[in-house]
Amino acid sequence: xxxxSKNNEENARSFSSWLGALWRAVAVPLAAVLLAILIGAILLxxxxxxxFRAYAAxxxxxxxxxxxxGRTLAKAxxxxxxxxxxxxxxxxxxxxxxxxxxxxxxxxxxAVAGFMLKGLPPFLHVTVAVxxxxxxxALFGAIPGVLKAYTxxxxxxxxxxxxxxxxxxxxxxxDGPLKDSAGGNIVARTPEILDSARIPSIGEIxxxxxxxxxxxxxxWFTLWRTTTGFEIRTVGLSPHAAKYAxxxxxxxxxxxMIISGFLAGMGGSIESLGIVxxxxxxxxxxxxxxxxxxxxxxxxxxxxxIPAAILIGAMKAGASTMQFNAGVAKEITDVIQALMLFFxxxxxxxxxxxxxxxxxGEKIIxxxxxxx
Amino acid sequence: MTEENLALEIRxxxxxFPGVLANDDVSFTLRKGxxxxxxxxxxxxxxxxxxxxxxxYTQDEGxxxxxxNVVEINGPSDAINYGIGMVHxxxxxxPVFSVTENMILGSEVTKGTSLDLRRARREILEISxxxxxxxxxxxxxxxxxxGVQQRVEILKALYRKANILVLDEPTAVLTPQEAEDLFRxxxxxxxxxxxxxFITHKLKEVLNVADRxxxxxxGKVVGHTSPHETDQKGLAAMMVGxxxxxxxxxxxxxxxxxxxxxxxxxxEGERGLEVVKDISFExxxxxxxxxxxxxxxxxxxxxxxxxxxxxxxxxxxxxxxxKVPFENPxxxxxxxxxxxxxDRHKHGLVxxxxxxxxxxxxxxxQKPFAGQMLMRNHQAVxxxxxxxxxxxxxxxxxxxxxxxxxxxxxxxxxIVGREFSRPLKVxxxxxxxxxxxxxxxxxxxxEIVKMRDEGVGVVVISAEIDEILSLAxxxxxxxRGKIVTTVDAKDATREQLGLWMxxxxxxxx
Ligand SMILES: Nc1ncnc2c1ncn2[C@@H]1O[C@H](COP(=O)(O)OP(=O)(O)OP(=O)(O)O)[C@@H](O)[C@H]1O
Ligand SMILES: [Mg+2]
Numbered sequence: 001x002x003x004x005s006k007n008n009e010e011n012a013r014s015f016s017s018w019l020g021a022l023w024r025a026v027a028v029p030l031a032a033v034l035l036a037i038l039i040g041a042i043l044l045x046x047x048x049x050x051x052f053r054a055y056a057a058x059x060x061x062x063x064x065x066x067x068x069x070g071r072t073l074a075k076a077x078x079x080x081x082x083x084x085x086x087x088x089x090x091x092x093x094x095x096x097x098x099x100x101x102x103x104x105x106x107x108x109x110x111a112v113a114g115f116m117l118k119g120l121p122p123f124l125h126v127t128v129a130v131x132x133x134x135x136x137x138a139l140f141g142a143i144p145g146v147l148k149a150y151t152x153x154x155x156x157x158x159x160x161x162x163x164x165x166x167x168x169x170x171x172x173x174x175d176g177p178l179k180d181s182a183g184g185n186i187v188a189r190t191p192e193i194l195d196s197a198r199i200p201s202i203g204e205i206x207x208x209x210x211x212x213x214x215x216x217x218x219x220w221f222t223l224w225r226t227t228t229g230f231e232i233r234t235v236g237l238s239p240h241a242a243k244y245a246x247x248x249x250x251x252x253x254x255x256x257m258i259i260s261g262f263l264a265g266m267g268g269s270i271e272s273l274g275i276v277x278x279x280x281x282x283x284x285x286x287x288x289x290x291x292x293x294x295x296x297x298x299x300x301x302x303x304x305x306i307p308a309a310i311l312i313g314a315m316k317a318g319a320s321t322m323q324f325n326a327g328v329a330k331e332i333t334d335v336i337q338a339l340m341l342f343f344x345x346x347x348x349x350x351x352x353x354x355x356x357x358x359x360x361g362e363k364i365i366x367x368x369x370x371x372x
Numbered sequence: 373m374t375e376e377n378l379a380l381e382i383r384x385x386x387x388x389f390p391g392v393l394a395n396d397d398v399s400f401t402l403r404k405g406x407x408x409x410x411x412x413x414x415x416x417x418x419x420x421x422x423x424x425x426x427x428x429y430t431q432d433e434g435x436x437x438x439x440x441n442v443v444e445i446n447g448p449s450d451a452i453n454y455g456i457g458m459v460h461x462x463x464x465x466x467p468v469f470s471v472t473e474n475m476i477l478g479s480e481v482t483k484g485t486s487l488d489l490r491r492a493r494r495e496i497l498e499i500s501x502x503x504x505x506x507x508x509x510x511x512x513x514x515x516x517x518x519g520v521q522q523r524v525e526i527l528k529a530l531y532r533k534a535n536i537l538v539l540d541e542p543t544a545v546l547t548p549q550e551a552e553d554l555f556r557x558x559x560x561x562x563x564x565x566x567x568x569x570f571i572t573h574k575l576k577e578v579l580n581v582a583d584r585x586x587x588x589x590x591g592k593v594v595g596h597t598s599p600h601e602t603d604q605k606g607l608a609a610m611m612v613g614x615x616x617x618x619x620x621x622x623x624x625x626x627x628x629x630x631x632x633x634x635x636x637x638x639x640e641g642e643r644g645l646e647v648v649k650d651i652s653f654e655x656x657x658x659x660x661x662x663x664x665x666x667x668x669x670x671x672x673x674x675x676x677x678x679x680x681x682x683x684x685x686x687x688x689x690x691x692x693x694x695k696v697p698f699e700n701p702x703x704x705x706x707x708x709x710x711x712x713x714x715d716r717h718k719h720g721l722v723x724x725x726x727x728x729x730x731x732x733x734x735x736x737x738q739k740p741f742a743g744q745m746l747m748r749n750h751q752a753v754x755x756x757x758x759x760x761x762x763x764x765x766x767x768x769x770x771x772x773x774x775x776x777x778x779x780x781x782x783x784x785x786x787i788v789g790r791e792f793s794r795p796l797k798v799x800x801x802x803x804x805x806x807x808x809x810x811x812x813x814x815x816x817x818x819e820i821v822k823m824r825d826e827g828v829g830v831v832v833i834s835a836e837i838d839e840i841l842s843l844a845x846x847x848x849x850x851x852r853g854k855i856v857t858t859v860d861a862k863d864a865t866r867e868q869l870g871l872w873m874x875x876x877x878x879x880x881x
Contacts, residue, residue, distance in 0.1 A: 017390060226746040227737045230729070237722050243681060244711070244719040245733045246702030 029297050029304070032343035033311065040336040044328060054326040058333070061321025062314035068321075070204025074275055076313025078103070078284075080212040081267025082291025083309050084219050085260045087300035089155075091223055092256040093236035098144060098159025099264040100288025101166030102137035106265025108170045109136035111272040111279035112178060114193030125196040130269045137265015138258045140166065145257025149250035155257070163288075171281050180278065189280035199274035208270040213306065215266065220302040222259075232256050264288060293341045312337060377404045378440060379536050379567040380425070380456075385434030387417075387424055389777065391769030394420040395431070396591035402536065407558060407568045409578045411611055412588035413809040414781020415767045418571050419461055421588075422538045426458045427451040438536075454536075457529025461540040461571075461780065465521060467514035471507055472496055475528050499530050504560055517668075519550030526557070530566075537561065538569045541780075543577060544807045547666050547835065548870075555581045573809050575604040587611055612811035620814075622821045625845040628657035631829035632678075632709075632798045637687035639673045647673045649853040650687070655798065655829040660820065662844025662861070663833045666873050670853035671833050672714060675802045678831075679711040680704050681719070692797055705734045708797030712787055712804050714833075716780075720787040723776040727768060728757035730775050731790050764789035765815070780807045788816055792823065799823055802833045817843060837869050851875050 041051035062072045082099045089096035110133030117125060144158040175188035182191060199208050223229035234242040235252045242249050268284060276283045294312055298304030315337060319330035380402040387395040394417045402408050410418050423429045425436065427445040436443055438454050445451050451458070465474045476492045493509045500507055505523050513521060522542055529537055539558075543551045558568055558581060572578060578585060579599045587595045587610045595610050608616040632655040641647035648670045655661050665671050676682035678689055680701035689696045697703055704711070713719040721730050732741045732753050740752040757771035766785045768778055775783060784807065791799070801820065805813040820843060824830050834840050840847055841864065848858040849872040857878040872878060 225748055227742045227748055228746055230736055230748060234722055234725075234733075237724055238718075240718045241720070241722045241733065244679075244701060244713060245736075246680075246700075246705050248702075 025299055025301075025304075028347055029299060029308070029344055032297070032340050035343050036336050036339035039339055040332060043335065044332065047328075049326060049328045054322055054328045054332070057322040057325035057328075058315065058318040060325070061318030063318075064321075066204045068317065070201065070206065071317040072310065072314045073209040074206045074313075075316040076309040077206060077208045077212050077274070078267040078271045078287045079290050079294050079309035079312055080209075080216060080306060081263050081270065082288045083294030083298060083305040084216060084291075084302060085264035085267070085288075086291040086295035087298065087302070087305060088219060088223070088232075088263060089256055089260040090295060090300045091229075091236050092232045092253060093239070094145075094148070094253065094256060094260070095156050096141070096144075096159055096257065096260050096264075097156055097292070098141065098162050098166075098288070099260070099267075099291045100286070101159070101163040102141045102261040102264035103268035103271075103288040103291075104166045104170045104284055105140045105268070106133035106137035107268030107272045107276075107284050108173060108190070108279045109133045109265070110197075110269035111190050111193060111276075114197035114273055115191045115278070117197075118194065120196055122196040122198075125194070126199055126273065129193070129197045129273055130199075130266065133269025133272065134262045134266040137268065138262035141257045141259075141261015141264065142254060145254035148257070149253045167281075170279070174279055174281055187280070190278050192278045193273060197273055198277065199270060201274075206274050208274040211270065212309075215263070216302040216306055219263070223302075228255070264291070267291075290337075293337060296344050297340060378402065378437070379404045381437040381440070382421070382425065383435050383437065385421065385424060385431045385436075387420055387429060387431050391773070393591050395424065398434070398588070398591070398593055400586055400593065402567050402569060403584075404567055405562045405565050406583040407562055407570055407581055409582035409585045410569055410571045410588065411573075411575075411578060411585060411607065413590075413611055414784075414807075414812055415590075415779035416588040416611075416809075417591045418588055419540055419779070422458060422540055422569065422571070425451065426456060426538065452532050452534070455534050456536045456538065457526075457532060457534025458538040459522065459525040459529065459540065459542060461544075465513045465524060467512075469513060470509070471511050471513060471516075471524050472509040474513055474524060475509075475531050496527065496531060500527055503527075503530065503557060503564075505530075505557055517550075518545050519547065519553065522546070522550075522554070523557075530561075535565060536567050536569070538571075540571045541573065541807060542570075543572055543574060545667070551577065573807065573813075575607045575810065578607065579604065589613060608810045611809060616810050616814050618810065618814075620817045620821060620842045623825070625659040625824065627659040627845075628827060630654045631657050631692055632831070633690040634678065635688050635690070637674070637677060637689070638685050639670075639677055639682065640685050641673065646685075647853050648677070648684075651853075651855055652687075653848060653855060653858065655831055657797070657827045657829050658824055659845045660824050660830040660832055660843055662840040662847045663831065663850055663855075664837060664840040664847055664869055664873055665833075665835065665850035667835050669850045671802070671850055674850070675711075675714065675800060675833055679709065679713075679800055701734075705794075708795060710791035710794060710796040710799040712784075712791055712799075712801040714802035714806075716783055716787055721775045721783060724774055726772045726774055727761065727766070727778075727786055728753045728771040730786055731757045731760055731771075733790065735794065760786075760789040760793060763793075781809055781812045784808055784816075785812065788819065792819055796823065796828050799828050799830045800833075801830065803835065804832065805834075805836075805839060813839075837866055837873070840869070841866065849873055 044051040044054050061068055063069055082103055085099045085102065086096055110129045113129040113132040117128060120128065143162060144155045147153040147158050148155045171188060174190050178190045180189050180191040199206070201207060223233060231242070231247045231252050234245065234247060235249055239249050267287060271284055271287065272279055290312060294305055294308045298308035315333040319333045322328055323330040378401050382398060382400040385395050385398045398421055412418050420429065424431045427447040427450050436445060443454055445454065466477065472489060472493045475496050496509050505527055507520060507523055507527060513524065542554060546554060562568060570582065582599055585597045586593060589611065597610065604618060608618060635652050637648055637651045638646060639648035651674060653661065663671060673682060677684045680699055680703070683699050691707055691709060717723060722733065735741060736748065741749055743749050754771055761768060761771060764785045766789065767782050775786060804820065805816055808816065820830060820832065832840065832843050841861065844861045846858060847861050847864050847869065848855045849869065851873065856872055
């Protein structure tokens with residue numbers, strides 16, 4: 001009996017410490033979101049609008065009906081991918097600002113596969129087209145990885161520059177060699193994809209969203225259940241220890257960037273095949289950059305990224321309704337999003353407000369002289 | 373009690389961490405102008421107690437008195453206001469800042485809105501002269517030796533008018549000469565009325581400089597003594613709670629075949645200077661080669677080259693008769709080399725990882741820790757950890773706590789446990805007992821000798837002459853990148869080794 005109660009006690013303790021850990025993980029992002037919404041309300045009030053009406057309209061436009069909810073999920077889907085892309089690189093200590101560029105190549109490649117490959121059965125066509133986009137993103141992601149691994153060039157700089165390369169190349173292709181010529185079109189865009197390449201919706205829910213969930217689970221599994229994930233996380237936490245342990249640090253950096261690019265490319269692919277139906281510059285603007293916000297809001301954890309992406313997706317989905325019903329410029333949602341990013345990175349401000357002390361252990365790492 | 377002249381009094385302090393009672397009803401007094409040594413096993417709670425005093429942790433129970441008044445300390449800034457200065461177990465300096473900039477960080481002197489660096493510089497020079505602590509106020513911290521960096525830390529405390537100084541293991545990485553300098557400074561400070569709490573694992577030092585000694589074990593104060601009441605043996609017993617063998621017991625070595633051969637190794641350092649110059653030696657199965665030398669004479673680079681962490685510029689390394697590919701630690705892991713690295717936080721551990729993952733840092737991909745399709749086997753990883761924690765007596769609440777929460781000595785045991793539990797042919801141990809308590813040193817020395825007796829070829833690199841003398845069968849002395857001579861341990865004396873390490877040329881024999 002004694003053993004039994006001791007066991008129960010153990011379980012209770014580990015459960016409460018698990019809850020505590022969960023709370024510490026979500027407290028800051030949650031507070032950041034609430035704070036941003038609050039400040040958003042103040043801004044709305046200052047500009048003469050009724051914040052309650054505005055937010056009510058925003059919620060109506062994003063969750064108010066099945067259709068609205070479907071729209072939210074459709075907006076969230078590419079964001080989950082770009083969030084995963086940024087977070088995955090982050091685990092290896094890499095800051096992939098280039099998700100945007102990788103996503104553009106993914107979107108273009110999938111669109112091209114979507115209209116060029118003829119006579120494939122739908123399921124196969126979609127699979128091939130998605131893979132084409134993901135691989136395009138992966139190849140483009142590999143470049144900063146290789147540069148980092150062999151020359152030490154900061155991936156932050158190279159990915160920023162490569163974004164411009166991506167924007168210009170994809171623009172050129174969509175406005176030049178692969179421009180849609182149907183019906184005297186003059187807009188820069190590729191031809192419409194074939195029906196066999198379309199990613200459908202089940203009811204209002206886009207199938208791409210389910211794919212995003214599955215990929216999130218795979219990413220989580222890879223990072224925490226496989227030896228490759230162990231290598232990636234070790235390189236991210238301590239490249240020196242990784243080398244000591246016999247891990248191939250350079251290889252891991254490249255591999256991580258390839259996978260990160262793969263994920264971003266997939267996001268672009270789903271956008272082309274599921275939403276836009278072709279490649280058209282402009283439709284993908286900012287999706288990769290939003291990935292940074294989402295990765296940070298989601299604490300770079302796959303299961304944090306999903307709700308973060310849905311939140312941002314909802315703001316995008318509801319923005320027009322808000323503008324229409326409450327007469328508020330929809331750019332206010334961008335402001336709120338920026339505030340969220342600000343507060344989630346300004347971790348300390350939030351902790352002060354919440355008065356949650358960091359765990360004692362987080363504050364200083366005990367060590368001996370010269371052992372750092 | 374109150375008629376005593378106390379600078380600081382700690383009353384009944386208790387501090388808990390999840391699963392650990394780090395300080396258990398600890399009381400402690402510090403008299404004005406004394407050096408009070410705080411001794412105790414690894415994980416006894418010394419650093420924790422000092423962090424509580426310094427306001428980095430909040431105690432669960434207990435109170436502090438400064439100059440006989442109860443005070444609230446809610447953070448380091450309170451502690452500094454009460455005149456407490458702390459030199460941490462690890463550096464807290466900004467490497468790219470100058471000495472002056474580091475010194476004023478957090479208490480900047482300003483002129484209008486801009487920093488008054490010139491005034492700060494002058495004040496620092498004054499303090500450093502007053503206390504005989506020489507530093508160049510314009511030097512960049514990362515370019516100055518460890519001993520001087522530490523001086524900067526002490527000056528920083530004095531600059532903030534500290535009259536209670538906490539030194540947490542200040543001598544762990546100092547050369548014997550630097551340590552002597554430090555003791556001189558400490559004595560001078562006490563003469564000016566500063567009170568010092570001195571934490572160390574080196575019993576000789578304690579007997580040398582302390583006025584009083586307090587010993588902790590498992591979170592509790594277990595005794596008080598003073599240098600003229602006790603000796604090293606007595607202190608060791610008090611710390612560990614049993615007799616400790618300060619000398620290693622070992623039978624004569626039975627050297628077998630050569631297992632590791634280093635031939636004409638040359639390494640260029642960062643600035644193009646040769647830090648290792650044409651070094652050759654061999655290690656046989658069943659013997660311990662000790663490499664003695666003052667820090668910074670090329671030992672770090674030599675070991676990094678042998679263990680695959682660094683490329684070399686000339687020469688070769690042969691392990692078990694096969695030439696070793698350079699910079700390939702994985703090859704070495706798989707061919708029987710174990711490595712206890714010098715820098716346990718940089719190379720030896722991934723601090724945020726739990727103990728279980730740290731125990732398989734080098735073998736995570738091998739059976740049974742990984743199965744089909746790159747899948748990790750968490751159960752096997754945890755079982756391994758539980759076994760090693762028990763076998764190597766690691767004091768930790770469980771296999772799932774982050775390595776960062778362990779005391780320094782227990783972190784070292786994790787590394788030793790990981791390396792020693794693999795099938796080894798050669799073991800390279802660099803400063804294997806740095807920062808460890810006498811009990812742990814005894815234990816690790818015993819394990820190293822056991823490895824030797826099982827036929828492993830061992831290389832021990834240490835700056836401690838005593839450690840080399842008691843462990844090694846043969847001793848090589850390194851000075852300025854060269855092995856100046858190699859002697860049989862039986863023929864070596866402390867004095868002779870000390871001279872060679874200091875650069876005195878051996879007689880041509
Ligand atoms: N932040 C923390 N979180 C959890 N446990 C901790 C933390 N800091 C210390 N501990 C635990 O408290 C105990 C005391 O640790 P402390 O660092 O004070 O020991 P120490 O006496 O300084 O040892 P050493 O001589 O090895 O430095 C140890 O068991 C350690 O694992
Ligand atoms: Mg300590």
